[in-house]
Amino acid sequence: MAKKIVALAGDGIGPEIMLSGLQVLSVLAERIGFDYIVEEKAFGGAGIDACGHPLPADTLTAAKNADAILLAAIGSPQYDAAPIRPEQGLLAIRKELNLFANIRPVKIFDALKHLSPLKADRIEGVDFVMVRELTGGIYFGEHTLTEEAARDVNDYSAEEIRRILVKAFEIARTRRKKVTSIDKQNVLATSKLWRQVADEVAKEYPDVTLEHQLVDSAAMLLITNPSRFDVVVTENLFGDILSDESSVLPGTLGVMPSASHSTEGPSLYEPIHGSAPDIAGQGVANPISMILSVAMMLRESFGEHAGADLIEQAVEQTLSEGILTRDLGGHASTDEMTEAIIRNIAI
Numbered sequence: 001m002a003k004k005i006v007a008l009a010g011d012g013i014g015p016e017i018m019l020s021g022l023q024v025l026s027v028l029a030e031r032i033g034f035d036y037i038v039e040e041k042a043f044g045g046a047g048i049d050a051c052g053h054p055l056p057a058d059t060l061t062a063a064k065n066a067d068a069i070l071l072a073a074i075g076s077p078q079y080d081a082a083p084i085r086p087e088q089g090l091l092a093i094r095k096e097l098n099l100f101a102n103i104r105p106v107k108i109f110d111a112l113k114h115l116s117p118l119k120a121d122r123i124e125g126v127d128f129v130m131v132r133e134l135t136g137g138i139y140f141g142e143h144t145l146t147e148e149a150a151r152d153v154n155d156y157s158a159e160e161i162r163r164i165l166v167k168a169f170e171i172a173r174t175r176r177k178k179v180t181s182i183d184k185q186n187v188l189a190t191s192k193l194w195r196q197v198a199d200e201v202a203k204e205y206p207d208v209t210l211e212h213q214l215v216d217s218a219a220m221l222l223i224t225n226p227s228r229f230d231v232v233v234t235e236n237l238f239g240d241i242l243s244d245e246s247s248v249l250p251g252t253l254g255v256m257p258s259a260s261h262s263t264e265g266p267s268l269y270e271p272i273h274g275s276a277p278d279i280a281g282q283g284v285a286n287p288i289s290m291i292l293s294v295a296m297m298l299r300e301s302f303g304e305h306a307g308a309d310l311i312e313q314a315v316e317q318t319l320s321e322g323i324l325t326r327d328l329g330g331h332a333s334t335d336e337m338t339e340a341i342i343r344n345i346a347i
Contacts, residue, residue, distance in 0.1 A: 003037070004037055004065065005069070005297075010043050010074040011044050013280050014074065016287070024341060028310060029307075031307075032304065032306060034304055041056070044089050047089055052084075053089070054084065055092045060096055064096070068269065074089065076275065093268070100163060101131060102133075104257075104272060105127075105296075106126065108123050108127075110316075116248075117248060128226070128229040129171055132235075136156050137190075164233060169204075173208060175231060177230070179202075179232075180212075181210060181211070182234035222242065252328060254273060254286030256289050259293070267301050283334050286325040286328065288341075
């Protein structure tokens, strides 16, 4: 039976890079015999324009009934002062689909090492995964604001903590079998509970090594010694900050995909960058992060490991050939980069 993929192109460069991702998927699917259908839906600013809401009802229904979801990018300056913003759709779909686990692989491509802000010896061997809890914590707690005081509540249950830690340990089992759990247990009650649950979960995975790091020292180590990490897991606020810190290691956001998983139901795959409205429609956007998000989808939602490997190898080969978009210091257009990757898949 054909797999149903819902495509949310969104705003800015979203439609351009989504087209690239779907073109690569089409070529790859023909090569490996992957049967699928794509349903395109409005989301973000496009959803507001079409239906007055960033997550239209029919988009949510389609997403809930999908086998996987591809999201390109959302956001536009025209909504900066609007009562309803495209970003509200992203928070809503995470909550509606219970997308509690955000996964960001961080890998340095040999051909792009010169773009990293860190010295070459600091980024040698960097290959880790950031696992961020996405639906709990301070972002979803009670918020109170007056002229004289403000209060934000950081809530976590043991079960919310446990499920994200289990996800991290399961990923570690497929890699180098090391989990770094990040908290602030010397100050925060939620972190004390986090560390306690982490120790309990670690007993169920005797083949995986667990280490604890306080968030401030972890932030330092991500810059001074990033190759020491394998799988990093942390709560929502810390994960938001640290995953953005780690995203600068490769020197560009344009080559970094991500996935968001639920306990049940479809997963969502997207680039970590924004909608880049300043270059939208110019044909110069880097499609690699979208294309690598397609690879993550094939591997993690459909078990198509060989197909995912083919895409990733084609991307690496294309970069090694010196075919680079403007953000990477080159001159290739979105279409030229996409065509080169497709050519290397077909080899």
